Structure formats: C-alpha cells, structure tokens
Amino acid sequence: MTKELILEKQKQAVEILKEKDIDMWMTFVRETGNIKDPMLDMIVGTGATWHSAFIITKEGETVAVIGSLEKANMETVGTFKRIAPYLKSVKEDLIKVLSEIDPKKIAINFSRNSSLADGLTYGCYLELIELLKDTPYKDRFISSEEIVAALRGRKSTKELTLMKDSIKETLSIFDEVTGFLQPGKSEKDVAEFVRNRVKEKGFDFAWDEEHCPAVFTGPDTAGAHSGPTDRKIERGHVINMDFGVKKNSYCADLQRTWYVLKEGETEVPAEVLKGFNVIKESIQLAAKAVKPGMKGWEIDNIARSYIVENGYEEYPHGLGHQVGRVAHDGGALLGPRWERYGNLPYMELEENQVFTIEPRLTIPGYGIATIEEEVVVTKDGCEFLSDNQTEIYIIK
Amino acid sequence: MTKELILEKQKQAVEILKEKDIDMWMTFVRETGNIKDPMLDMIVGTGATWHSAFIITKEGETVAVIGSLEKANMETVGTFKRIAPYLKSVKEDLIKVLSEIDPKKIAINFSRNSSLADGLTYGCYLELIELLKDTPYKDRFISSEEIVAALRGRKSTKELTLMKDSIKETLSIFDEVTGFLQPGKSEKDVAEFVRNRVKEKGFDFAWDEEHCPAVFTGPDTAGAHSGPTDRKIERGHVINMDFGVKKNSYCADLQRTWYVLKEGETEVPAEVLKGFNVIKESIQLAAKAVKPGMKGWEIDNIARSYIVENGYEEYPHGLGHQVGRVAHDGGALLGPRWERYGNLPYMELEENQVFTIEPRLTIPGYGIATIEEEVVVTKDGCEFLSDNQTEIYIIK
Numbered sequence: 173m174t175k176e177l178i179l180e181k182q183k184q185a186v187e188i189l190k191e192k193d194i195d196m197w198m199t200f201v202r203e204t205g206n207i208k209d210p211m212l213d214m215i216v217g218t219g220a221t222w223h224s225a226f227i228i229t230k231e232g233e234t235v236a237v238i239g240s241l242e243k244a245n246m247e248t249v250g251t252f253k254r255i256a257p258y259l260k261s262v263k264e265d266l267i268k269v270l271s272e273i274d275p276k277k278i279a280i281n282f283s284r285n286s287s288l289a290d291g292l293t294y295g296c297y298l299e300l301i302e303l304l305k306d307t308p309y310k311d312r313f314i315s316s317e318e319i320v321a322a323l324r325g326r327k328s329t330k331e332l333t334l335m336k337d338s339i340k341e342t343l344s345i346f347d348e349v350t351g352f353l354q355p356g357k358s359e360k361d362v363a364e365f366v367r368n369r370v371k372e373k374g375f376d377f378a379w380d381e382e383h384c385p386a387v388f389t390g391p392d393t394a395g396a397h398s399g400p401t402d403r404k405i406e407r408g409h410v411i412n413m414d415f416g417v418k419k420n421s422y423c424a425d426l427q428r429t430w431y432v433l434k435e436g437e438t439e440v441p442a443e444v445l446k447g448f449n450v451i452k453e454s455i456q457l458a459a460k461a462v463k464p465g466m467k468g469w470e471i472d473n474i475a476r477s478y479i480v481e482n483g484y485e486e487y488p489h490g491l492g493h494q495v496g497r498v499a500h501d502g503g504a505l506l507g508p509r510w511e512r513y514g515n516l517p518y519m520e521l522e523e524n525q526v527f528t529i530e531p532r533l534t535i536p537g538y539g540i541a542t543i544e545e546e547v548v549v550t551k552d553g554c555e556f557l558s559d560n561q562t563e564i565y566i567i568k
Numbered sequence: 569m570t571k572e573l574i575l576e577k578q579k580q581a582v583e584i585l586k587e588k589d590i591d592m593w594m595t596f597v598r599e600t601g602n603i604k605d606p607m608l609d610m611i612v613g614t615g616a617t618w619h620s621a622f623i624i625t626k627e628g629e630t631v632a633v634i635g636s637l638e639k640a641n642m643e644t645v646g647t648f649k650r651i652a653p654y655l656k657s658v659k660e661d662l663i664k665v666l667s668e669i670d671p672k673k674i675a676i677n678f679s680r681n682s683s684l685a686d687g688l689t690y691g692c693y694l695e696l697i698e699l700l701k702d703t704p705y706k707d708r709f710i711s712s713e714e715i716v717a718a719l720r721g722r723k724s725t726k727e728l729t730l731m732k733d734s735i736k737e738t739l740s741i742f743d744e745v746t747g748f749l750q751p752g753k754s755e756k757d758v759a760e761f762v763r764n765r766v767k768e769k770g771f772d773f774a775w776d777e778e779h780c781p782a783v784f785t786g787p788d789t790a791g792a793h794s795g796p797t798d799r800k801i802e803r804g805h806v807i808n809m810d811f812g813v814k815k816n817s818y819c820a821d822l823q824r825t826w827y828v829l830k831e832g833e834t835e836v837p838a839e840v841l842k843g844f845n846v847i848k849e850s851i852q853l854a855a856k857a858v859k860p861g862m863k864g865w866e867i868d869n870i871a872r873s874y875i876v877e878n879g880y881e882e883y884p885h886g887l888g889h890q891v892g893r894v895a896h897d898g899g900a901l902l903g904p905r906w907e908r909y910g911n912l913p914y915m916e917l918e919e920n921q922v923f924t925i926e927p928r929l930t931i932p933g934y935g936i937a938t939i940e941e942e943v944v945v946t947k948d949g950c951e952f953l954s955d956n957q958t959e960i961y962i963i964k
Contacts, residue, residue, distance in 0.1 A: 202683055203683035203684075203896060205776060205894065205895065205896060206606045206683045206684055206894055206896065207603065207604065207605070207606050207683055207686065207687055209603070210602045210603050218778070219776065221896075222908050223908060240884060241884060242794075245779070245795060248794060248795060248797070258908075259884060259906075260906040260907055260908060261906065261907035261908050263907070282690035282691045282694075283691045284691045284692075284694050284695050285691070286691075287598055287599035287602045287603055287689070287691075288599075288602055289691075290603070290689040290690065290691035290692065291603055291689065292690045292691075293678065293683070293686040293687065293688060293689055293690065294678035294686065294688045294689065294690050294692075294693040295678045295679045295680045295681070295682075295683075295685075295686035295688075295711075296680075296686065296690075297690040297693075298678075298680050299680050302680075315691075379601050380601060380615065382614070383641070398638075398640040398641040398644060399641060399644060401644070488636060488637055488655060489637055498601065498602055499601065500599060500601060500602065500617075510655075510656040510657065511656055511657035511659065512618050512619060512635070512654075512656060512657050512658065
C-alpha cells in the first residue's frame with residue numbers, strides 16, 4: 173500500500189464523515205503484530221505495539237496517538253499529520269486530543285455486522301472505556317461500520333484500474349490451468365501448479381495459500397472452503413477451481429468450470445451442459461438486476477430462485493460478496509436473509525462497489541458447476557470486470 | 569504448525585484447565601481471513617469464515633461449532649474430535665453443545681492485559697452475548713488470559729528444541745552481517761542483505777519484514793521500532809541491529825552491537841566500551857535473578873537501576889518479553905510497572921518460559937548499545953539459549 177493511496181483513502185474518509193455527519197473516526201489498537209485491525213493497511217500504513225489511536229476528523233485532521241518509541245517510524249511512514257507520542261500511558265495524550273477536538277459523535281472500530289469494521293478487541297474496548305471513564309467521550313461512541321463500508325466499497329478510478337489488472341492476471345493463470353488439467357493429476361497437483369505460477373510472477377494470494385486455489389474434481393468432493401486433496405482427476409469429472417491473485421494490494425476472486433470428456437465422448441453430456449448453463453444464466457439474470465439502491469438479498473434471490481426452479485438444490489452460501497484489498501471486502505453482501513449474515517444483505521448497493529457473483533449447483537454423478545465473475549456497480553446498473561466464462565471448458 | 573504440535577498443545581491446555589479449575593475454553597471467531605485470533609494457529613490449525621466456536625474442555629473434549637461449508641476442511645485438518653456444522657445460524661448448535669457440557673466457568677478469548685488472549689472482537693462479543701441471552705452461559709465468562717499465558721509460556725521440550733534452532737540460524741546471519749558492514753553502506757543496504765539471506769534460506773521473519781531487521785547506525789538514529797533508513801555507516805559509529813528468523817513456526821529475537829573504528833584508531837574508545845559493558849553486565853545481573861516465582865518488574869528493575877547508576881538514562885521500554893510462535897509472546901513480562909504494560913510485569917515467572925533480555929543505552933556522540941539475549945526459566949534459575957555477545961564487534 174503506497175502512501176499516495178493511503179492519503180487518497182483518508183481524504184475519501186473525510187468526505188464520508190461529512191456526508192454521514194460523524195465528527196471523528198478513531199481506530200484504537202495495540203500489538204498489531206499479534207492481531208491487526210483490518211483497516212490499518214488502508215488508512216495508516218504501519219502497525220503499533222502499545223495502545224494507539226489513529227484519528228481522522230470531519231475537518232480533515234489526522235492524529236496518531238502512539239507509543240513514543242514508534243514516533244520516528246510514524247514520521248517515516250508519513251501518513252498522519254500530527255503525532256502525539258506518549259511514554260507511560262496513552263491516557264493523558266488521548267484525553268488531550270479528544271478534548272481539543274471535542275467530537276460529539278465518535279465512530280470507533282467495532283461492528284456486529286462487518287468484520288472489517290470490527291478490529292477493536294473486547295479487551296481493548298474495556299481498556300478504552302476505563303481510560304475515558306471520567307470524560308464524556310466514552311458515551312459518544314458509535315460503530316464505524318458505515319464509514320468502513322463506504323470507504324472500502326466505493327472504489328476510486330485508481331482502485332478499479334488495479335482491480336481489473338488483478339482479474340486479468342488471475343484469468344491468465346486460469347487459462348494456463350486449462351492446458352495443465354489431465355486425468356490422473358490430483359487436486360493437489362493442480363493447486364501446486366497454480367501456486368508456483370503465482371510465486372514465479374511475484375504476486376500474492378487473494379486469501380490463505382492453503383485454500384488458494386481451491387480445486388474440486390468429480391462428484392462428492394470436499395466442498396467449498398476445503399483445501400485441495402489427493403483426489404485424482406478422472407474422465408467424466410466436472411472440475412471447478414476458486415482462485416485469485418493479489419497484486420498491488422488488490423485481490424481478484426474468480427471461479428471456472430471444466431469437463432473431462434469420457435473415452436469416446438465427443439461432447440459434454442446434456443446434464444452437465446444444463447447445470448453449467450443454469451449457472452451461467454443465473455449470473456446474467458442477477459447482474460441485470462444490480463444497480464444502486466437495490467438490496468443484496470434481492471439480487472441473491474434472483475439467482476437462488478432460478479437455480480431451484482431448474483430443479484437443483486439452492487447453494488448453501490451467499491451469491492456474492494464485495495472484493496477489494498481483501499477477498500471478502502466491504503459491507504453490503506449479495507446474500508440471503510440468514511441470521512449468520514447479520515444486516516449485510518439488507519444494505520443498499522452503491523455506485524463503484526465491486527461484487528462477485530458466484531452461484532453453485534451440484535450435477536449429480538459429475539461434480540459441481542460454479543462460475544464466479546466480478547461486477548462493478550455503475551450509476552444505473554453494473555458492468556462485468558471479468559471476461560465471462562460462456563462455455564464450459566473441455567479437457568480431452 | 570503441524571497437527572502433531574497442535575494436538576500436543578491441546579493436551580497441555582486440558583492440563584492447564586484442570587490446574588486452574590476452568591471447565592471450558594471457548595475461542596469465538598469469524599472471518600479470520602480479515603482478523604485472526606492469535607491462538608488459532610496453536611490450537612486449531614485453520615481459520616473460519618462464519619461465527620465459529622472452538623471449544624476445549626477440562627475433560628479433554630474438543631468441539632468445533634462451524635459453518636457447514638467448512639466441515640470438510642475441518643475434517644481434513646483433523647484437530648477437533650467433534651465437529652458441529654451449522655447452516656443458517658451458529659446459535660442453535662452452540663447452545664446445544666454448551667447445554668450438553670454445562671460448564672460452570674467458561675474462559676473466552678478476551679483480555680485487557682494480553683493481546684494474545686484477546687482475539688474476540690467487540691462486535692463478536694456483542695453477538696455472542698446476544699446469541700446466549702436466554703441461557704445462563706453468558707454470565708459464566710471469564711478471561712482466557714491465564715490459560716493462554718500458561719499454554720504459550722510453558723514450552724515443551726520439542727518447542728525448546730525448535731526455538732534453539734531458530735536462535736542458531738539467527739546468530740549465523742548476524743555473523744554474516746559482521747562481514748558485510750562497511751562505512752558507506754546504508755541501514756537499508758544492511759537490511760536488504762539480511763532479508764535476502766532469510767529468503768534464500770527459506771525462513772520467515774520473526775516480525776514484519778519492514779522492521780525485521782531493524783538497523784541503526786551512529787548517533788541520533790530513528791530509534792527502536794523504526795524501519796531502516798538511507799543513513800550511511802560512518803567511521804566512529806556504534807551500530808546495532810534487532811533481528812530474528814522464524815523457522816518451523818518459532819521465532820528468535822536478538823540484538824547485537826558493532827563499533828566502526830575511526831581512521832588511525834586501533835581500539836574501541838573507552839566511552840563506547842563502557843556503554844557496551846554496562847549493557848552486558850546488566851544482562852548478566854538480571855539473568856542471575858531470573859527464577860520461577862520472581863515477578864517481571866523485579867528483574868527489569870535490576871538492569872534498569874544498574875544502567876542508571878552508571879550514569880545513563882533508563883531505557884524507554886521493558887527489559888524483555890516472552891518469545892515463541894510470535895516475537896512478543898506469552899503473558900508475564902520483564903517490564904516496569906508502567907500503566908501501558910497492565911498487569912504483565914506483576915505476573916510470576918514460570919519454568920520453561922522463554923524471555924528476551926534487551927536493555928539499551930545511548931552512548932552520546934556514537935550511537936546506541938544494545939544486546940538482546942534469550943533465556944529459558946529453569947526449576948531454580950535460568951539458562952541462556954543464545955550464545956552471548958561478550959565483546960563489541962569491531963569493524964575495521
């Protein structure tokens with residue numbers, strides 16, 4: 173993450189604070205080498221050892237209240253205009269800064285709904301309340317989730333350019349995989365091939381390397397969120413892979429589906445083709461409905477219903493999530509109204525958010541058909557960022 | 569982290585639960601790809617997307633309540649005996665498991681004192697309380713900090729073997745640095761040399777690569793916790809470096825000091841030698857006092873007082889911290905009784921804990937003298953794990 177991009181996002185944060193009429197956004201952390209607030213990379217650009225408060229105000233001030241030993245580092249990083257270093261306790265300096273600004277509403281880094289806005293640990297929260305117990309500020313806290321959702325969701329032109337590039341690089345590795353797939357190779361072989369290509373090209377992984385890529389061949393596979401196994405590709409298998417690179421701090425997240433022809437087969441069996449096409453069509457139907465103001469569950473419901481109407485079981489997850497600095501990014505989610513998704517499916521879509529669309533269905537006896545594309549929400553609809561998979565890839 | 573080591577630590581956790589009479593230890597998490605509880609690597613060995621509870625009981629049961637999509641992955645990882653997968657909400661399964669075990673005391677992953685025991689975010693805490701609001705269990709929570717401190721602190725024979733190996737590899741790179749240092753090279757040059765050696769050898773960094781190694785040359789440097797700068801090594805500089813590799817999941821954390829002879833100089837100036845020796849002696853004095861039952865602040869005070877008595881300013885940090893899976897590990901700290909360290913300096917030392925001892929002092933006009941060694945607490949004292957630096961290294 174470059175200083176330039178951090179300053180751009182800080183500026184955007186100030187605009188969001190104005191829009192939402194929040195006086196101050198404070199990210200309170202400690203020992204980020206052990207557990208790191210998910211927003212630090214985007215708005216600070218370094219970590220902290222002792223209790224530290226990274227403050228951005230509606231007036232555009234930025235203040236870092238940090239341990240004195242980290243002052244020089246913070247100056248080198250250069251992303252905060254004012255540094256308030258302390259030796260023995262953060263208390264005095266923090267109260268001084270708060271008193272000077274005297275914010276009426278302070279967004280802090282906790283959220284029930286969004287893990288990205290929830291970097292404040294419970295122990296740190298208790299500490300913060302104790303530090304401020306004789307001040308009015310402890311009663312002025314609100315969740316930072318609205319700020320974080322807007323800041324991460326609304327991609328700048330520069331961010332969209334970087335994301336398109338990560339998608340392009342990811343699809344290029346998918347193409348190489350098509351040449352690599354063969355009966356007899358295992359899911360682990362395929363994953364190793366992909367991981368080596370990512371490393372040779374100097375990219376990072378969009379999510380943890382053990383599951384990036386996730387590769388599934390044939391019927392009765394381990395299912396999404398599993399690592400690759402020793403299971404071997406056989407003729408008659410449907411293969412799918414979930415994969416993305418992270419390049420210049422931005423992630424891609426895509427899936428593609430292949431079919432391995434049986435001996436003597438010259439084309440894809442009808443039931444495989446049907447499954448693939450239902451997935452493909454459900455993506456197009458969902459994408460057609462995406463526009464600012466729609467709610468995520470409404471979009472999810474379109475693809476989910478189409479798949480069920482075509483005689484398949486509904487997929488056991490959301491239709492899509494936002495992508496950005498992390499693979500599961502942003503607030504609003506294209507998900508069903510299940511309790512585990514909290515309020516995310518109810519949030520309205522906004523311009524410049526980037527979503528995956530990734531339905532799945534099981535083709536009995538063959539495997540799982542999935543396609544995952546990425547779209548960006550535009551003023552009155554959406555555009556695909558990824559070149560769509562329109563035909564199932566055939567392995568001979 | 570191998571499955572074997574995880575199962576060993578789980579077994580140790582059960583012994584600790586018995587010793588402390590705690591019925592259950594529950595680590596509650598979500599979206600660990602975005603923010604990861606620091607204990608997951610040690611006791612689980614994989615992450616989780618949806619709200620998940622990783623439970624270890626005094627009776628030796630292990631239960632993972634996780635999203636159904638992650639069941640297969642959890643089975644492959646194979647570290648939890650029982651898996652309770654859920655589709656729509658964690659609530660029902662979690663309450664079912666709690667009701668079956670009916671724990672009187674439940675340690676959960678929060679702590680004001682220890683970041684390693686504080687992986688529960690405030691949003692997740694609120695969610696957990698809401699999920700369990702109609703049960704008695706929400707009133708039975710205590711902090712997991714005692715368990716975490718004991719589990720991370722008390723190293724097994726296998727862990728100590730791995731740690732000695734990481735120390736040996738780190739010191740071997742320090743030796744190479746002695747051959748590399750020369751007037752005209754910058755702090756960044758030195759850091760790059762070290763980072764390349766770490767990568768060539770296939771190790772990881774004990775802490776974030778931007779500050780590992782930290783390199784400081786001459787007077788008025790940026791100070792600890794800063795990244796290396798363009799400042800160049802000059803004759804008459806005292807140089808110090810803070811560095812450690814992570815190998816087989818275990819970190820080393822060491823510091824060494826060099827002096828660059830001036831033109832015509834044949835030996836180290838008296839004031840440099842004095843500063844170095846005061847550091848060296850303060851480490852030996854502190855180590856002599858280390859034994860089970862002592863409190864960290866008592867050890868810190870020995871080195872701190874010795875340095876002040878010799879006419880130097882006291883160091884603006886603790887004397888030492890525990891090391892292990894992370895560079896700043898464990899609970900008890902060899903630190904002063906400053907508010908920012910919470911209760912950690914008051915905790916009693918225990919057998920098989922590994923501590924750094926790392927005092928520092930400024931030699932005016934030359935630079936900073938620091939040595940950092942590692943010791944393991946034994947039944948009635950301590951032993952050095954690192955071959956001590958006994959003489960300042962001379963660059964001609």
